[in-house]
Amino acid sequence: MKIIPIIIFAFAFIMQIVLLPPWDTLTYDGALYINIARNLAKNPTSFTYQGIYMMYRPPLYPYTLSLFYHFIHDPLTQLKVARVVSAFFFALTASLVYLLSLELFGNFIKGTVASLFFMFNGLALTMGGRELVHSEFTFFYTLAIYFLYTGRKRGEPHRIYLAFISAGLAVLTRYTGLSIIPVFLAYLWLTDYWGWVKKKEYCIGFMLFFLVLLPWLYLGHLHYGGYFRPFKIANRVVTLDKPVSVSDFLTLLFNDVGVVLPALAVLGLLKQKQDERGYLLISWLFIGFIMIMIVTHKETRFITFLSPVIGVLAAEGIELIGRISEVVIARAGIKNIKPWLVTLALAILLIIPVAQKGFDLKERWNSIGVQESHVLKYASEKYPAEKLLVSPSLYTMAGFYYPKAEVEMILRRKSIEEKIARGYYDVIIHENPSVYLNILTSRKYVKVEEFYGGKLEIFIRR
DSSP states (O other), rough: OTTTTHHHHHHHHHHHTTTOOOTTOOOHHHHHHHHHHHHHOOTTTTOOOOTTEEEESSSSSHHHHHHTTTTTHHHHHHHHHHHHHHHHHHHHHHHHHHHHHHHHHHHHHHHHHHHHHHHSSHHEEEEEEEESHHHHHHHHHHHHHHHHHHHHHTTTTHHHHHHHHHHHHHHHGGGGGGHHHHHHHHHHHHHTTTTGGGHHHHHHHHHHHHHHHHHHHHHHHHHSSSTTTHHHHHHHHHHHOOOOOOOHHHHHHHHHHSSSOOOOOHHHHHOOOOOHHHHHHHHHHHHHHHHHTTTTSSOOOGGGGGGHHHHHHOOOHHHHHHHHHHHHHHHHTOOOOOHHHHHHHHHHHHHHHHHHHHHHHHHHTTTTTHHHHHHHHHHHHHHHOOOEEOGGHHHHHHHSSSSEEEEEEHHHEEHHHHHHHHOOOOEEEEEEOOOOOOTTTTOOOOOOOOOOOOTEEEEOOO
């Protein structure tokens, strides 16, 4: 059965490659990561966009992209590479979910079912092909859990060391990864009370975790005004964004992933016992979920890193339904039906609505940034610019399509108005509704194009 993880990886990777989003859908955050990665390819310490350090963004994904951007310079090819990288980590995680399930249950069928529920979870499926950090983050987070559990189970300290190293990499991929430390602590306390504190492998593990973070902390001190300032600014940015209540978040979540998958995960949770395996899954799900719930601004994609444990618990939920079905079938006097066939049939039947919601969510995400992408690509080809002024919503995307330009935002600032008044910018791209400032009254610019009923407008210097 050693070939099963390879088959799962190949299936997941090929599926994502076939379903990669079209070129004209681009997210604000994704464009920023690509812009940063371009600068890192030139200078490994230049975690910047438009000369401004962006260290409130996690570093590992842009650094990963920068390895390829040494050789790839075309913007649309860079976008595709960013998505292929996400697809690669999505496929790795799919295989890892199988391996973890095998360690937990020793059942390859259940491991395969868990992996399928992970792959077709709307959040994992959608983020698995986007130019965002979630796919890489989910892999390192899951890998840390896998190594911690197998290290304890097999009595192999080096796996525990790898768990803490992977936990550090998860934090550097997305700052939400800090939640993995409470997950570790809850799991260790529930299984070993305070006994784990006396074991040197955990002390060494925490030291390794800190050492993984240390280079980034040092760069924060060197360029960003403090060792922990990247985390502080990241927290401030999220706090200042639109507040989302828990009830609203849950409504959005059910809309994105449906009811079947959460219901199966809840059934799987009810099946857990007070043992090492149960405590691991409970700690992972509850602590991870609570850490997201306490954040003021919440988006459903923020819990993509919980997709693996949801997949594992959904497989447990399927088994529970299967056992109940077996009892019902036996009492009905029906014979010659093998229990594993019942479980497999249930899994196939229930994965269909889960997959349908997943593909629906993926398609909705494919509409993000389409109009802006078309206009910016058109403008970059017809109206070259060294100095560009754009509406705030276009700020990172403009840098993506104008990689060598100096890009500024249309803001109500005297300095911006003065630059407009003297014709400082070569091109101005405005998105309604927004503020015009003195673009027209300065008489320095003329509107040459408008798109989508005036939603997007292009001005060039007279």
